Amino acid sequence: MRVVVIGATGHVGGYLVPRLVAAGHEVVALSRGRQRLYREDPAWASVRSETVDRAAEDADGVFGARIAALEPDVVVDMVCFTPESATQLLDALRGTGARLVMCGTIWVHGALTAVPALEHEDREPWGEYGVGKAAIEDLVLAEAARADGVPSTILHPGHISGPGWPVITPAGNLDADVWRRLATGERLVLPGLGLETLHHVHADDVAQAFALAVERPEGADGRAFHVVSERALTLRGYAEEAARWWGRTADLEFLPFDAFAATTTPEHVATSWEHVARSSSVSIAAAREHLGYAPRFTSLDAAREAVARLAGTPGSGVPSLP
Structure with a gap:
């Protein structure tokens, strides 16, 4: 498959892109191009890399069209932070046959009643980041539920950790x-x-979950999953x-x-x-069952x-x- 990764040179992308290449996928890596890779890997030699200013292109209304023009089978979006940005991307991908796998956060939960929390529980987020990511999730999963919508998955990492x-x-x-x-x-x-x-969760385990969501649409589409350690x-x-x-x-x-x-x-x-x-403190039972997620x-x-x-x-x- 052709997989377009938005925010490919971040901490998770440093593990995800080599995983996708090793699995035989064609990878197009988009980033701002302002930082060194967190992890060097020979796999990057076979990756098509593009520099993009998402904020500027969102403001101009052209970012979604840029992604659709790459003719992806799957889009992995690591850096969507506003509902408006998500809407533009969904509008551009609708009808193309592409799938969307988007990065959320466990902060879509509010105060927890019982732990470990399940994905659907205690959904009263607070704070700009948690509220924004919850709004994005609502949009993306509503889109996935449409007969003509973009098949989509949300992954919610915990506190991402790892070297660098x-x-x-x-x-x-x-x-x-x-x-x-x-x-x-x-x-x-x-x-x-x-x-x-x-x-916490190691960045490579987050990458594992994204790679699984890319390759297992039957278990992933239309769902949100926690991605954390045991x-x-x-x-x-x-x-x-x-x-x-x-x-x-x-x-x-x-x-x-x-x-x-x-x-x-x-x-x-x-x-x-x-x-x-x-x-x-959240559960990974759903990710285990539907994706085969197994944090190392x-x-x-x-x-x-x-x-x-x-x-x-x-x-x-x-x-x-x-």
């Missing part, structure tokens, strides 16, 4: 000093009781296990969120709140691989892993 990508820490943010404290045995302050949860982590458990990477015992202190906020920067506070307030990495495995790349780098302050 900042990983969400046990404090729910991207503060590298969290890793330094765990590595050196210094006290680490965490918000709440430490029982709040995070649900199990979520509590903040406390995550910190304790991470400290052991350096042969340490975590020295942890737990504070109510307002008191925790006084211990770090506004940027880290905002990121922690986004993660801790949601305390994501646990949440801790994914985080450790990311931290191993960070550790020992100049300016990080994080000691190398043993």
